[in-house]
Amino acid sequence: xxxxxxxxxFLALACxxxxxxxxxxxxxxxGDAPFYIVATLPGGFRVESSTIDEHFSLTKIEHIxxxxxxxxxxxxxxxxxxxxxxxxxxxxxxELIISEIxxxxxxxxxxxxxxxxxxxxxxVNESTQTNDTxxxxxxxxxxxxxxxxxxxxxxxLTDEDMQIGPAIVETIYIVSExxx
Amino acid sequence: MKRKLxxxxxxxxxxxxxxxxxxxxxxxxxTSNGNPLNMRDAPSIIGNIMTQIPNGAAVRVNDAYDDSWYxxxxxxxxxxxxxxxxxxxxxxxxxxxxxxxxxxxxxxGSAFPNDIFYGFESTYYSAVVRPSNPAGYVNLRWAPSLQxxxxxxxxxxxxxxxxxxxxxxxxxLDEEGNIMGFMMRQFLSPYYGDS
Numbered sequence: 001x002x003x004x005x006x007x008x009x010f011l012a013l014a015c016x017x018x019x020x021x022x023x024x025x026x027x028x029x030x031g032d033a034p035f036y037i038v039a040t041l042p043g044g045f046r047v048e049s050s051t052i053d054e055h056f057s058l059t060k061i062e063h064i065x066x067x068x069x070x071x072x073x074x075x076x077x078x079x080x081x082x083x084x085x086x087x088x089x090x091x092x093x094x095e096l097i098i099s100e101i102x103x104x105x106x107x108x109x110x111x112x113x114x115x116x117x118x119x120x121x122x123x124v125n126e127s128t129q130t131n132d133t134x135x136x137x138x139x140x141x142x143x144x145x146x147x148x149x150x151x152x153x154x155x156x157l158t159d160e161d162m163q164i165g166p167a168i169v170e171t172i173y174i175v176s177e178x179x180x
Numbered sequence: 181m182k183r184k185l186x187x188x189x190x191x192x193x194x195x196x197x198x199x200x201x202x203x204x205x206x207x208x209x210x211t212s213n214g215n216p217l218n219m220r221d222a223p224s225i226i227g228n229i230m231t232q233i234p235n236g237a238a239v240r241v242n243d244a245y246d247d248s249w250y251x252x253x254x255x256x257x258x259x260x261x262x263x264x265x266x267x268x269x270x271x272x273x274x275x276x277x278x279x280x281x282x283x284x285x286x287x288x289g290s291a292f293p294n295d296i297f298y299g300f301e302s303t304y305y306s307a308v309v310r311p312s313n314p315a316g317y318v319n320l321r322w323a324p325s326l327q328x329x330x331x332x333x334x335x336x337x338x339x340x341x342x343x344x345x346x347x348x349x350x351x352x353l354d355e356e357g358n359i360m361g362f363m364m365r366q367f368l369s370p371y372y373g374d375s
Contacts, residue, residue: 032224032226034226054224054248055246055249056248056314056315056335056337058335072317074315074335074336075315076314077224077225077314078262078313078314079218079225079261080211080215080217080265082225083225096212100212100312100313100316101312101313101316103312104319104364106326106327130330131319131330137315142225144313144314145315146316148333150333152332154329154330
């Protein structure tokens with residue numbers, strides 16, 4: 001009887017832990033856009049808080065265990081790039097965006113990647129004594145999406161930490177609200 | 181006589197109270213990539229484009245719809261433009277960030293230092309955070325220098341109180357978090373409250 005109770009308790013605990021550690025799909029509403037974005041958080045992460053207004057949204061992500069970096073996903077419209085994706089921009093325009101993202105950085109490193117869906121994104125990171133951040137930036141239909149990864153105490157990001165942003169944007173897809 | 185005087189005073193009061201809401205100001209288009217700025221029929225990038233305003237052009241700002249969009253008149257059109265591309269002065273090259281001397285002021289008995297940092301002028305106004313990328317963030321630092329340690333990050337539309345400033349930096353207070361630090365002035369715009 002005790003054995004059965006122990007097995008049941010183990011199963012209950014396992015069931016409680018699985019949803020928290022499994023990858024989780026979230027919806028991000030970029031202000032007044034006629035679409036929303038679906039992204040999948042890596043296992044162990046969950047939404048801590050989310051705020052949205054007409055033009056800007058901010059979603060804070062936290063890990064179920066301590067000692068992991070803070071992750072903030074922000075979206076905002078930009079008139080200058082209305083209706084365009086990163087891959088639609090000229091090299092000069094992409095360089096301008098990188099220079100704007102890195103304007104406060106002393107020693108930034110940037111690279112351009114692409115998701116399997118073909119959406120391009122920029123990864124910018126800096127690791128100095130005063131700053132250690134990794135920003136992954138995407139432009140979708142004129143809306144910027146940024147995944148900002150950092151430690152509150154400015155601890156050094158690990159290689160694994162720096163994969164969080166690209167891993168999230170890799171899963172992003174757009175759902176048009178007019179299709180429903 | 182007294183009635184007449186009272187009537188005139190009331191009229192003057194009403195006129196002076198109404199004046200700020202009727203006031204408009206001149207601002208200039210400043211797009212980072214030099215492209216023209218769209219004027220739309222609604223305060224949203226999904227609004228229809230009415231006309232395009234060249235970079236550097238002067239526009240009449242009628243009202244602030246909110247922190248992100250202003251009602252603007254230009255070339256016979258009246259519509260909405262994104263506030264982040266409107267500046268108060270004509271386009272001048274943005275000064276490159278330079279390293280400022282580390283302040284020597286030391287905290288007094290109060291929670292925050294009372295001293296004004298060398299070269300800073302005392303101010304007191306609310307400002308809204310405007311990162312260079314609309315989805316980005318701005319660093320709050322312990323001292324007015326890009327080499328100074330970062331305390332925290334502030335995202336678009338955060339409201340801070342500017343306590344003092346020089347040409348490059350603002351000493352700001354986050355009243356909610358009770359934190360004081362320094363932020364680059366180019367990422368702060370005066371905040372006039374929700375319209």
